[in-house]
Amino acid sequence: MKFFIHELEYVISFLYRLKLLDFNSRMRTRFIKILAERFQQYKEEYFDLVMEHCVLDRDGQPEIITEGEVQRYNIKDLQAFQTSLAPLLNEEFVIEVTDNNRNMLKSVAYSVLHCGLEFTGDDQFKYDALAAKFEELHLDEI
Numbered sequence: 426m427k428f429f430i431h432e433l434e435y436v437i438s439f440l441y442r443l444k445l446l447d448f449n450s451r452m453r454t455r456f457i458k459i460l461a462e463r464f465q466q467y468k469e470e471y472f473d474l475v476m477e478h479c480v481l482d483r484d485g486q487p488e489i490i491t492e493g494e495v496q497r498y499n500i501k502d503l504q505a506f507q508t509s510l511a512p513l514l515n516e517e518f519v520i521e522v523t524d525n526n527r528n529m530l531k532s533v534a535y536s537v538l539h540c541g542l543e544f545t546g547d548d549q550f551k552y553d554a555l556a557a558k559f560e561e562l563h564l565d566e567i
Contacts (some may be wrong), residue, residue, distance in 0.1 A: 426522070426530070426558055431514040433464040435551050444537055452531040452532035463518050470513055522562065534559040 428436065433482040437460050440453050480499040484518045500506045503513040522530055538557050 426520045426562060428460070428518045428558070429514070430463070430467045430518060432554075433460050433467065433518065436460060436555060437464060438554070439535075439555065440533070442542075443540055445536055446497075449532050449536050452529045453536060455526075455529050456533045457469065459520065460518075464489045464530075467513065467516075471510070474506065474509050474513065478502065530562060534562055 429565045437457055440457050440460075443453060445453055462530070473496050475487050478500050480501055490499045491495050520530070538556055542552075
């Protein structure tokens with residue numbers, strides 16, 4: 426099962442929204458922990474890039490610009506930053522089906538594919554992409 430790093434935040438937040446009990450809830454929690462660990466690594470690597478490309482304040486911290494209600498880092502060269510960031514966002518995170526995680530993946534796949542939620546707008550496309558990843562596992566075969 427393959428995720429791009431930029432997909433992890435949505436997947437984690439989607440899984441948190443599911444109302445699950447007992448075994449399915451525990452398996453979801455295990456899966457979220459796996460995703461969250463990799464997402465945390467991404468956030469650290471992202472911050473390292475910010476530190477390389479950002480104007481730093483007197484304390485050596487990234488300078489933040491406020492534009493209306495939006496805050497952002499004061500990036501020196503936005504094009505160079507985006508060029509450095511693109512490979513990080515497009516990295517793949519692969520979770521192999523193994524004897525150790527087979528039951529977890531089956532449970533999470535079932536929970537996602539039978540979540541009973543309604544989707545509109547962008548969420549319908551994000552859910553469709555997520556569901557397709559779990560369908561590719563061939564739930565009945567693993």
